[in-house]
Amino acid sequence: MASYYAIALLSMLAFSILVATALDDKELKATLYIKQSFAQDQRPGGTDTVIINWPIKDGPGDAANTIGHAEGLTTNANPAKPFWVTIMDMVFEDGSLAGSSLEVMGLHSYKNINLGQGQWSVMGGTGELTMARGIINYNITQEDSASRTFELCIYVYYTPLDAILALGDVGRKP
Numbered sequence: 375m376a377s378y379y380a381i382a383l384l385s386m387l388a389f390s391i392l393v394a395t396a397l398d399d400k401e402l403k404a405t406l407y408i409k410q411s412f413a414q415d416q417r418p419g420g421t422d423t424v425i426i427n428w429p430i431k432d433g434p435g436d437a438a439n440t441i442g443h444a445e446g447l448t449t450n451a452n453p454a455k456p457f458w459v460t461i462m463d464m465v466f467e468d469g470s471l472a473g474s475s476l477e478v479m480g481l482h483s484y485k486n487i488n489l490g491q492g493q494w495s496v497m498g499g500t501g502e503l504t505m506a507r508g509i510i511n512y513n514i515t516q517e518d519s520a521s522r523t524f525e526l527c528i529y530v531y532y533t534p535l536d537a538i539l540a541l542g543d544v545g546r547k548p
């Protein structure tokens with residue numbers, strides 16, 4: 375009898391956890407742009423490494439608004455290959471995502487390699503985008519000796535802060 379109740383209780387718990395996850399998750403699908411200008415918004419950080427502060431734009435052209443910055447670094451970790459590992463905090467300062475950030479990491483190369491396309495992982499976030507995880511499919515839509523433009527298709531699941539325990543709730547006894 376005791377084990378029957380234990381199983382019933384366990385299945386109720388499993389059910390409520392699944393329901394809570396489904397209700398709390400939200401989806402972000404957005405197309406944004408990063409403009410990499412080689413002579414500005416970045417500086418040398420050591421051998422094969424560049425510290426970046428690339429503007430995040432809401433459109434592809436010069437008239438687009440800067441809505442944040444991709445802050446971090448990019449490094450040619452394997453010098454035998456033309457790929458750069460970028461580790462960046464996409465910090466949103468303006469527009470509907472202002473006050474939030476996405477933690478992003480992955481490889482990119484040049485426009486003439488892999489059609490200029492690839493994926494970065496989204497492994498976290500802050501603000502409205504807490505618990506973010508997902509992918510960014512990017513396409514290098516412009517590249518010359520001065521700059522490169524990435525078109526980003528962002529696809530992320532996240533759980534907003536108000537669905538998460540407040541600081542004072544941590545460790546609180548029933």
Ligand SMILES: *[C@@H]1O[C@H](CO)[C@@H](O)[C@H](O)[C@H]1NC(C)=O
Nearest residue numbers: 489490491513514515516525
């Ligand atoms: C990638 O960008 C190029 C422009 O450089 C465009 O011709 C191509 O259609 C784009 N590819 C995708 C999958 O969006």
